[in-house]
Amino acid sequence: MSEIEPYRIAVPQAALDDLQYRLEHVRWSDEIDGAGWDYGSPVAELKEQVEYWRTRYDWRATETRLNAYPQFTTTIDGQRIHFLHVRSARPDALPLILNHGWPGSIAEFLDVIEPLTTPGDDGIAFDLVIPSLPGFGFSGPTSSRGWNPQRIAAVWAELMRRLGYQRYGAAGNDWGSDIAPELGRAAPAAVVGVHVTQIFSDVAASEYDRTSDEERAAVEELEWFQENMDAYGYLQTQQPQSLAHALTDSPVGLLGWHNLIYRGDLDHDFVLTNVMIHWLTGTVASAMRIYYESDRSTKPPEPTTAPLGLAQFRDDIHAVRRFAERDHANIVSWNVYDTGGHFAAHQEPELLVDDLRSFFTPLR
Template structure:
């Protein structure tokens, strides 16, 4: 099952407040229960990588494991190991992204409705805004299809509000406990395992690939599918 996020695409626009990643995870866990799934795995990218571990937190007795392509953890600059090339590189990449690529994140976290009025009135403006984040080997059809789904479903404004809602959420203090697997791709946000393990107590798979980027399902589908299969197969042992 591949649900679309509330407020995104085919789920249609949300009309109430509070749709952060924790609420979405709880709702999806309830959806799976009502559909009759007693045991299942969760996988996600981008916002899905925030939500999938929370599904495991919401329904640990049902979720056999969680697979993600990013692990978003707060990095304590006072604690990271400056002698580690991997940690130093990851911190530098985070800082570069914050300074050069995260304008959309700041604006949508702080003032999503201001921008929403403009973009719901301009398909060209919406295309330009989406292209702030599309990097790497992405063909025109992929980009136009994603933008068109937002446009035709009327979810331009509601899809922005997840940033606002999550920016005001209180993150759970305890780590997740269900088995977690990471498939990290070359041109994507790089996690630091030491910090990731503070948020996730049961990381059982951590694979790094020298290809692909933030949209690995489109860019490197074979690598991603292989990692998913290996991860969930391993949980059966």
């Protein structure tokens, strides 16, 4: 089955009523006074978010915003795939597929759709394809093993072929920063370039040159992250299903777990929209499985060769170029910004759009 069917989000009111009931009948955890984030998501912060969720957050407004863009579904490799397909008015626009991560969704990119599809001063504009990753949101849940970045990239190559695109760019954030380079590997004749907001290299601590200020800072940052922030990575790599039972049953539990990534200065509406997409589609378990599947997959040993650009934002994991060049043989753009964080498309949309334009202009 290769048909592409129009799609419109229409969450039943009963699902929203059930959510409201759960938010009004929370069984709160105890915690140690003054612990802050030492043990994880603090009760006081979570209560404030839940109060906003219960009394002020408007899913129907979010649904309307999402439905303002053309959406479709198709079946590839036995899996339903949902995607936004937003064309530019410019007839020579470059097709660009945008890849989100965990615990994100297509909502990561809502703030960049209009500026990317509108021609800039340099004339470049994009036709955007924004899919929900298999197992995430409206592309889920998955019902088979093996949905790792390489398999997803192969599905994206087929999706772009079905849409009639013979030349296109790929961009990504979080898991999308793994998937986009793999798409360049899967469809080398079609992908003109790959743009990412992180470069994840497998590097042993002993490989860092601690006499280099850049590399010493990078390894200290990585070690701190692994010791203090990576609980979700360890658990979802090993036992995602064990946690999924609790998170599928409790929206507050789901928010508390996702806060491991969302902690910081992100606004409530952005956080809750992404959490809602996981909750309402019943994809809590299947979205987490990407960690398990990736850990059990074998990455090709050779580096990627598509032209690659990095836009690295301040409050995110920083890459070291010499290790990145070991994994990617054709890095042509490397920009570091002193603002923004892990969700740059929402936190710094203008900077990200400018970086995408600058990167793809000579490649179109």
